[in-house]
Amino acid sequence: MASPFRQRSAEVEDRIRNHSNPDQELSLQLVAPALLQDRGISIDLKDVSKQFGDQVVLKRISLTINPGSFVAIVGRSGCGKSTLLRLLSGLDSVSSGSLKLQGQEIQGIHGNTRFMFQDARLLPWNSVLDNVKLGLSGVRSSDVQLRAYEALKLVGLEERAGEWPSVLSGGQRQRVALARALVGNPHLLLFDEPLGALDALTRIDMQRLIEDLWEQSRFTAVMVTHDVSEAVALADRVILIEEGQIALDLNITLARPRHRDAGFAHFEQVILDRVLAPAKHSAARTNISLYDI
Ligand SMILES: Nc1ncnc2c1ncn2[C@@H]1O[C@H](COP(=O)(O)OP(=O)(O)OP(=O)(O)O)[C@@H](O)[C@H]1O
Numbered sequence: 001m002a003s004p005f006r007q008r009s010a011e012v013e014d015r016i017r018n019h020s021n022p023d024q025e026l027s028l029q030l031v032a033p034a035l036l037q038d039r040g041i042s043i044d045l046k047d048v049s050k051q052f053g054d055q056v057v058l059k060r061i062s063l064t065i066n067p068g069s070f071v072a073i074v075g076r077s078g079c080g081k082s083t084l085l086r087l088l089s090g091l092d093s094v095s096s097g098s099l100k101l102q103g104q105e106i107q108g109i110h111g112n113t114r115f116m117f118q119d120a121r122l123l124p125w126n127s128v129l130d131n132v133k134l135g136l137s138g139v140r141s142s143d144v145q146l147r148a149y150e151a152l153k154l155v156g157l158e159e160r161a162g163e164w165p166s167v168l169s170g171g172q173r174q175r176v177a178l179a180r181a182l183v184g185n186p187h188l189l190l191f192d193e194p195l196g197a198l199d200a201l202t203r204i205d206m207q208r209l210i211e212d213l214w215e216q217s218r219f220t221a222v223m224v225t226h227d228v229s230e231a232v233a234l235a236d237r238v239i240l241i242e243e244g245q246i247a248l249d250l251n252i253t254l255a256r257p258r259h260r261d262a263g264f265a266h267f268e269q270v271i272l273d274r275v276l277a278p279a280k281h282s283a284a285r286t287n288i289s290l291y292d293i
Pocket residue numbers: 052057075076077078079080081082083084
């Protein structure tokens with residue numbers, strides 16, 4: 001059965017296709033192009049190094065990420081995950097090597113890159129809807145309202161549009177942050193441990209929502225997570241960083257939507273086998289976060 005998010009998206013698509021007024025139709029096409037096309041961009045790193053003073057954090061990393069794929073980056077605390085994400089974002093620059101987005105050497109923040117962090121970072125003096133609008137720039141004012149509202153619909157919070165962020169739960173705030181990230185129809189969405197502060201069940205709900213929305217629009221997604229289970233649940237490919245280098249690059253060949261079954265546990269185990277010393281490693285453990293190690 002289709003998920004509520006898919007049903008909602010199907011409704012929007014239906015409205016786009018069946019609308020008779022050409023002006024409104026144009027407006028609706030602006031609302032949800034995510035539903036109509038794949039937008040992801042390619043990422044190419046060649047011999048990328050990053051150092052801060054004498055400390056070399058990333059060491060000659062070479063990596064190609066296909067447009068529209070979902071990549072998870074895992075590794076122990078301090079191994080360089082967030083540094084890599086900041087390089088991809090254009091917020092920081094490489095010390096040496098080449099980093100290209102869609103074949104172009106990266107120069108500052110790419111226009112259609114969006115972020116989602118562990119902290120939702122909502123403005124408390126703005127309504128929920130106004131926070132989502134912050135994800136749009138250069139769009140006509142009449143469209144901004146409509147698009148922000150439709151983005152809230154995609155995350156199931158349209159009825160909370162007029163409320164303050166302070167009255168929302170942690171999971172709902174992260175939904176607003178997701179709507180703000182998606183409303184501009186990003187080509188690249190960078191997630192830095194976005195679900196790390198949520199309880200286990202809300203976290204699984206949010207994983208499903210992110211997967212669902214990514215499947216609809218196929219932006220390129222790169223997610224840093226400490227949770228091996230989360231990486232296997234969401235990613236096409238899991239990259240383990242150790243001491244500034246890629247220690248494992250694993251394609252997750254499970255069908256979607258993913259179920260936490262034996263095949264799922266196998267992929268978790270492969271990653272953990274690489275991370276853990278054999279003596280510390282128990283074959284029976286699943287749902288392990290790297291924080292547990
Ligand atoms: N702007 C900076 N200036 C100096 N050192 C930095 C800077 N940013 C990161 N580092 C150092 O680079 C190393 C890697 O940091 P990074 O935040 O990338 O790790 P991480 O794998 O994301 O860690 P965590 O999982 O704990 O968030 C750390 O030793 C950190 O102190």
